[in-house]
Amino acid sequence: MKNYLLLALLGLFMGHLQAQQSDEMSIQQEGLQCSYQYKILEKKKKKDQYLIRTRLENLNNESLFYEVPATDPDLPISEEEEGLAVVNIHNTKGLFANRGAWMIGEKTNYKTKTGGTIYEIRPNTPINKEIKSSVVKGKTPEMTAKIYKQFGPLSSFDIDFLQPEFINGSWSSDCGNFSFQINFAYDTLNNIQLTQIVNDRQYSYIYRGNQRFERADNNNYVIIFAADGKSFQYTAEDGPVCTWRKN
Known part of the structure; x- marks a missing residue:
């Protein structure tokens, strides 16, 4: 009887965890859609850990492009510098908690005349990313999405074809x-x-x-x-x- 009760309680607990998954939210800008949702992974003593799923998708029929400005070649490029869109988690808990998921396009051979590199978002080819992050105990992740670089067709950039x-x-x-x-x-x-x-x-x-x-x-x-x-x-x-x- 005790075993049945234990299994029942465990089932209720797991069902509760599974239920703590958000609906998918999204923003859209000129046919570029950024979506996100969360799912609880573990409840800890002082914080709760969540899986954050993000997706960037070009809903147009043609590729979209954006520029990553030239950086110091001796320094590693950050995800923020290289990315086009980000989903931020605003109520993280812990010094090293992930505070954002940056979505990065495909690097191309195109360079601008100012030395920047062009990245491509292909049509109907989603860019998916998952990160783990901890938030304040008893809270759910408070998230917002943002497309923070200009993008458009390749013709909208001053490409240096002399390469x-x-x-x-x-x-x-x-x-x-x-x-x-x-x-x-x-x-x-x-x-x-x-x-x-x-x-x-x-x-x-x-x-x-x-x-x-x-x-x-x-x-x-x-x-x-x-x-x-x-x-x-x-x-x-x-x-x-x-x-x-x-x-």
Whole structure:
């Protein structure tokens, strides 16, 4: 009889713990939704421990992007610096209790002209995060969500496409319909230098600013890199104007 009573009490206790799970709350901003809820894990003598579940989801059909400004490369980047959204717990208990769950997008190769790194939130690909945190005894977590960085389509950022990952590779010209290789490097004066390789012949182009390159052996041969990073306009001294596009 005692065993049955003990099991019954244990069942009631566990049922009580299971019942202490919140409904999901959420905020939404321009198709980006941040959701959160809590579930009790353990009641302790001076505090109660909860599992905090968070989710960041892009409900649009296209990716969204945000910028993480350049930081000191010798120092580790914090979750707050790298994140886009956060769920804060306001009534934590304990010096080392988690006070927030930061949600971080996928780091891309895109850099802005001020040195920032672009992160991506893909459509319908939720970013889930779980943390444990302790709150004041007898209380439930008091939480709020916030999207604290600007975000938008990639076109809304001043991307620096003059980077090796966007230049290196095979390109084609619409004049003569031929392909060639372009390699990105820096010369001894730290200027960007592009090397065009055509049928084992090499031509070097030196960056002169404002997206413009001049051929090292003859500055009447000019290529201008498009602002969207998708093409070069080539102009020769004898008049032809051609477009180069990456294969």
